[in-house]
Amino acid sequence: MDGSVKVTGTPALELRSVRRVYGFGPAATTALDGVHLTVPSGRFVSLIGPSGCGKSTLLRLVAGLEQPDLGEVLVHGVTPAEACAAKMIGLVPQSPALLPWLSVLRNVTLPQKINRGAGKRRERIADFTERQTAVPDMKELLVKAGLGDALHKLPAQLSGGMRQRAAIVRAFGLRPDVLVMDEPFSALDEFTRESLQDQLLDLWEELRTTVLFVTHSVSEAVRLSDTVVVMAPNPGRIVESIDVDLPRPRGERLFGERRFHEYEDLVRERLRRAWHSEAA
Amino acid sequence: MTVADERTTAPVTKTPPPVEPSRFSLKHPRSRIAWIRPAVWLPLVVMLVLLGGLWHWGAGQLPYLLPPLSDVGGSLSDELGYYVHNALVTLGEATAGLGMGFVGAFVLAVLTSELPLVRRAVMPIAVVLNVTPLVAIAPALVVAFGFGPMPKLIITGLICFFPILINTATGLRSVPQQVLQVYRTMDASRVELLWHVRVPNALPYLFAALRIVFPLSIIGAVVAEMSASGSTGGLGTAISVASSMNQLPVVYASILVLAVMGVLLLLAVTVVERHVLHWHDSTD
Numbered sequence: 131m132d133g134s135v136k137v138t139g140t141p142a143l144e145l146r147s148v149r150r151v152y153g154f155g156p157a158a159t160t161a162l163d164g165v166h167l168t169v170p171s172g173r174f175v176s177l178i179g180p181s182g183c184g185k186s187t188l189l190r191l192v193a194g195l196e197q198p199d200l201g202e203v204l205v206h207g208v209t210p211a212e213a214c215a216a217k218m219i220g221l222v223p224q225s226p227a228l229l230p231w232l233s234v235l236r237n238v239t240l241p242q243k244i245n246r247g248a249g250k251r252r253e254r255i256a257d258f259t260e261r262q263t264a265v266p267d268m269k270e271l272l273v274k275a276g277l278g279d280a281l282h283k284l285p286a287q288l289s290g291g292m293r294q295r296a297a298i299v300r301a302f303g304l305r306p307d308v309l310v311m312d313e314p315f316s317a318l319d320e321f322t323r324e325s326l327q328d329q330l331l332d333l334w335e336e337l338r339t340t341v342l343f344v345t346h347s348v349s350e351a352v353r354l355s356d357t358v359v360v361m362a363p364n365p366g367r368i369v370e371s372i373d374v375d376l377p378r379p380r381g382e383r384l385f386g387e388r389r390f391h392e393y394e395d396l397v398r399e400r401l402r403r404a405w406h407s408e409a410a
Numbered sequence: 411m412t413v414a415d416e417r418t419t420a421p422v423t424k425t426p427p428p429v430e431p432s433r434f435s436l437k438h439p440r441s442r443i444a445w446i447r448p449a450v451w452l453p454l455v456v457m458l459v460l461l462g463g464l465w466h467w468g469a470g471q472l473p474y475l476l477p478p479l480s481d482v483g484g485s486l487s488d489e490l491g492y493y494v495h496n497a498l499v500t501l502g503e504a505t506a507g508l509g510m511g512f513v514g515a516f517v518l519a520v521l522t523s524e525l526p527l528v529r530r531a532v533m534p535i536a537v538v539l540n541v542t543p544l545v546a547i548a549p550a551l552v553v554a555f556g557f558g559p560m561p562k563l564i565i566t567g568l569i570c571f572f573p574i575l576i577n578t579a580t581g582l583r584s585v586p587q588q589v590l591q592v593y594r595t596m597d598a599s600r601v602e603l604l605w606h607v608r609v610p611n612a613l614p615y616l617f618a619a620l621r622i623v624f625p626l627s628i629i630g631a632v633v634a635e636m637s638a639s640g641s642t643g644g645l646g647t648a649i650s651v652a653s654s655m656n657q658l659p660v661v662y663a664s665i666l667v668l669a670v671m672g673v674l675l676l677l678a679v680t681v682v683e684r685h686v687l688h689w690h691d692s693t694d
Binding site: 193194195211214215217219220221223224225227229230231240241243244245248284286300304310 | 586588589591592593594595596597598599602606607610611613689690691
């Protein structure tokens with residue numbers, strides 16, 4: 131099914147009839163098949179679905195960590211590899227993946243020392259003028275993320291939530307055009323998770339990049355996203371994309387609102403339907 | 411604080427008084443202060459005294475096997491210059507050989523971790539070289555290179571080579587997958603990845619190898635000196651010459667100097683490791 135949204139200009143993300151198969155012969159599993167997805171610039175999109183629905187595969191394709199067997203993946207009109215070369219993609223993996231020998235500040239500033247030629251490559255890619263690419267003040271960003279006291283601490287001295295915040299700041303520090311996040315909060319307890327969602331939204335309100343967010347949690351998806359993309363397994367595919375029309379900023383008050391729960395119920399119902407259609 | 415009230419007021423579990431840590435490194439206040447306590451150093455001292463007494467008794471019973479400790483001490487103090495000179499020769503061979511082995515092993519570790527082709531070609535040979543007793547190669551090297559420093563450097567280098575190669579290669583390749591993915595999405599070059607991620611990641615592994623290899627380097631140098639009997643200097647030569655002339659005090663004094671050298675080298679590695687790997691669990 132088509133997960134497209136009406137757009138003008140070059141979309142931030144475009145997947146056209148993407149297919150990805152792991153393995154060969156009878157042992158082959160189709161991780162993704164016939165996937166179409168178009169994401170306009172600046173939108174927060176969540177991918178949700180049961181295990182094996184290919185949401186992580188889709189994310190890796192966008193991040194240029196894998197190639198599709200069929201179809202096409204475009205990031206701002208160029209291939210993921212070209213987008214990586216221009217440092218247009220920020221990745222937040224499931225674990226914080228910080229370097230244990232560097233302080234928090236040096237962890238988040240290291241990307242600036244890497245692939246210095248990226249800036250020029252980025253200028254050559256279309257609709258550059260729309261985007262700010264000045265290097266942000268990383269200290270300020272860390273303070274905003276509540277890591278002001280931890281600038282010079284080592285990752286091992288921080289809590290799991292603080293480490294994940296540092297990883298998010300590292301990705302935002304690239305001023306990425308597309309931020310891809312692979313279940314970044316799944317290892318955290320619920321309180322930490324909610325406060326991190328708040329902080330993620332704060333940073334995103336300010337820097338306004340396109341976000342592709344993989345999650346297992348329905349309420350997380352509804353709370354964060356402009357669009358929730360529901361996926362189903364065997365083969366991995368997109369079954370529905372639901373626009374979440376709730377006002378921002380979405381603070382704690384949102385949890386009490388009926389419309390929020392209606393969206394949650396809608397997503398749950400679609401997930402269940404996807405699950406049953408597969409079982410049938 | 412006197413020793414007497416230290417003994418009465420300081421049970422082993424007591425934490426140091428709050429002013430104390432500032433005088434020491436903040437990172438390891440406990441381990442440094444611990445040595446003040448008799449409970450920590452007394453067992454070792456008692457053991458040393460006991461062993462010394464046992465030696466003294468044995469030397470009285472078997473004068474042809476054990477020299478009296480006083481003779482060993484006398485030889486050391488009378489001919490200090492001789493021992494220092496030979497110790498420096500051995501130390502020079504050991505460190506130069508270690509240096510060669512280190513550079514070779516490190517470069518090869520980087521090559522094998524970056525290029526699978528090199529890994530498949532080189533690793534089997536390195537393994538075979540490692541299981542070959544290098545003591546057996548020593549005489550052949552002496553025939554080939556003579557009594558000069560060359561065979562000693564080669565043997566020491568070879569002995570140090572393998573632990574450094576294996577550990578460094580493991581460290582370079584054990585960067586977590588998700589870390590690599592983060593830097594791959596920034597299109598980090600191989601050199602950038604190596605310099606900023608892989609080499610720092612390999613440092614704990616490298617230091618584990620160095621702890622093994624520093625004492626080994628002295629073994630390598632001594633073995634090489636002994637195989638090349640007729641060398642001009644070094645404690646290994648001193649031992650083989652003295653034992654052939656039945657000068658037991660000189661033999662044992664040389665052994666003692668070697669042991670002290672080994673301890674000092676190990677201490678040097680530990681000090682450097684603490685500074686370089688302050689972030690790593692192993693230095694806590």
